[in-house]
Amino acid sequence: MTTTEEIAFLGPLYTYSHAAAKQYQDTLAVPTTLRPAKSIEECFQLLDSGEVKLAVVPFENSTNGSVVWTLDFLRQRLLGDDYFYSATAELLVPVSHCFFSNVSDKKDITKIYSHPQVWGQCVEFLKQYPNVERIDVASTAKAAELAANEPNAGAISSEMAGAAAGIKLVETNIADKKNNTTRFLGLSSLDDVQNPPPTKDDLSLISFTTTHNNPGALCAVLEEFRKHDIDLSSINSRPSLQDSWHYIFFVECRAHVSEERMKNTLKAMESICSSLTVIGSFPRCPGRDA
Amino acid sequence: MTTTEEIAFLGPLYTYSHAAAKQYQDTLAVPTTLRPAKSIEECFQLLDSGEVKLAVVPFENSTNGSVVWTLDFLRQRLLGDDYFYSATAELLVPVSHCFFSNVSDKKDITKIYSHPQVWGQCVEFLKQYPNVERIDVASTAKAAELAANEPNAGAISSEMAGAAAGIKLVETNIADKKNNTTRFLGLSSLDDVQNPPPTKDDLSLISFTTTHNNPGALCAVLEEFRKHDIDLSSINSRPSLQDSWHYIFFVECRAHVSEERMKNTLKAMESICSSLTVIGSFPRCPGRDA
Known part of the structure; x- marks a missing residue:
């Protein structure tokens, strides 16, 4: 009997984490399926409990630097007694932020949704919206979904997430640094995937x-x-x-x-x-x- | 004629930054007054423009680690051509978070206001409010002010800020780490205060x-x-x-x-x-x- 291993990743679908999880899947010889988690912490908790044996977590962005949440969840386990999994892969995902909105005139935009990490990556682009409210949401995919269903809203999100939400693409590649990349770690507690x-x-x-x-x-x-x-x-x-x-x-x-x-x-x-x-x-x- | 120098700090009044600015004032031989700024960035901008010659910025918290915004504003100036001021003091401010609410039964609390840095410092305390919305605001002083004027709200804030807002003190010293401390840097472009x-x-x-x-x-x-x-x-x-x-x-x-x-x-x-x-x-x- 073959078991299919699950790879936990920071969901929802169509995020950069999802893309990283797909990359991780390609590096593994074992059959796998993808399982979106609610938070980076849940990825670690699923590994801790043994519910999954594989996970993908964001580690560093070339513009924003280290993902301190991941470092701190690792710290908690490394300095406790329950650290038993390994980092077994580095995964690079190019981050190409796009701006989406169903509004026909950009003057009508009163709020922009995105992930908190994104604002600092799109400083130049956002200068054209100086008085527009910036609303933090849990993922860029969620941002696109919310903006698709509200009047006067925009979202900064990946092309994949915008397409999935059915919202109009206004501008591509809006980040200050055009070669913005996020590094993810593939984690594993499978014996044959360690090191x-x-x-x-x-x-x-x-x-x-x-x-x-x-x-x-x-x-x-x-x-x-x-x-x-x-x-x-x-x-x-x-x-x-x-x-x-x-x-x-x-x-x-x-x-x-x-x-x-x-x-x-x-x-x-x-x-x-x-x-x-x-x-x-x-x-x-x-x-x-x- | 004597000039009174201004010390810019991350306002509003009654924040930990305010306490740090008062400490900085005590270390200086020149006469000074305090000037609250809207953001850490504005503290740097006021120095850049020469509008102030002294500023205080948060640098590191003993629980949360480095304040990356400050590092990044320094980076921008250090790697550009316009860096001309010096760090001339280290200031330590004990961070004693308190919980405030005018609600008589804690079950009625539906939202808690605080600064984004605070949530990670009060993880244990917040476990008793698992389904309560956490709302990020720009300062702990603002948090106390908002919660004082809304039904069903709480705030995590300093004792000083809670007292200034006139909101009821529910519990003191709620941080996970009891000796939580923030380090600030005193910055100066005054010739006689450098090094x-x-x-x-x-x-x-x-x-x-x-x-x-x-x-x-x-x-x-x-x-x-x-x-x-x-x-x-x-x-x-x-x-x-x-x-x-x-x-x-x-x-x-x-x-x-x-x-x-x-x-x-x-x-x-x-x-x-x-x-x-x-x-x-x-x-x-x-x-x-x-």
Whole structure:
């Protein structure tokens, strides 16, 4: 008997997360179906409970930076005792915001719906609507749906979501940065999907905390990467919540956990760090810039 | 003739920013008055235009982490050509959220107003209001004011703001972390307030970018701090917006810019970094933990 695994993603359908989930589906050898979740938190909760074994969560946007909610849900699990899944894929989704409205004259628009992350990505476009109310909704797909059914409303959304909602496309590609991209992580608790084999162009995502009274520890940790000739590609810190002004760090580096240099780095880190977890090693997404 | 300098801060009155601005006022030898601004951005704009020479902006919360808006407004100026002011003070404000409502039975509460940063700081408290609408407003002071004038509403706000709005105090100190604190930066373009003299317990806030094709550069930079025996106390990265997946870094370290070891570190950084700015050196705030 074959089981079909479910991939949880931040719903509803037709969001950038949905596109990422479809990409993740394509990388997996097991049969899968997609399951929209209500929030990023629900994606993690479904993994925690074992209800799903696969999930896709947004991790970073090239304009807005890290998705701190994802980092904080990871933190909660990494610093608790219940972390048992791995990041097994990086997925890149080009974000092409479009403006939709059924209004015939743009002067009649009194409100624009979108996701809170979007406003900061479309600052130039929004200057032509200085006095229009901006309403935060849970997804760009929801934005298109609401604006489709209200007079005097507009929505900033993906082309896919606008088409699904049946609202008129007014302008495409309205973001300030035209090559705006969101990176997602594919998470898995399936035994045969954890740490896919090395491809010579891999990323490892590692979290660690250092002891509070050793502020030189961060430098000492990063020096180990340098000493073992491993390039870092990102670093993030979030409050650890164990103590004020104490942090959990997330670093991504260009090596696979199965490589000797990575094993040696992790071994050296063990004596410096108070907690240390390899969240996962996975191929670097094709199509990513140098 | 004496001029009274204005200190811009994120208004309205009775917010945590207001408390920080009062603290900043106390550290300054020049006569000052306080000027509430509509947004963090307006604080920067007032400095840019020369309309004010002093401002206070929120920088980090011990639970929520960095205030990315402030980092991004700094980025815009640091990577443009118009950066001319300095961070000259660190100000710590204890954040003691209280719950206010004029409703006599808590079952009648249908909506709660607060600032978006607050929800994540009061997760446990809010569990008793699972189906109550949470409405984002621009400040905790505004939240108290709105809830004071509406039936069936509550507000999470500071004690000071609740008292000013004349709304009934229901519960004090409702945040998950009881020692929740926000750090603010005092900014100045006054000649005689830039880089206050060393006190033997100082912080320097430094921003830098590295060249895109040298991912080892971050380690090289941080190693310079270690080599010169300077402890880092925080590190943040934000998209530089110059290129996808390229970052501007903000580090705070425990040294004053006038010290030899800091001068040597900065000199070494110049050959590694593509941009480098000392945002300021200032005394570490008394009352801060180790």
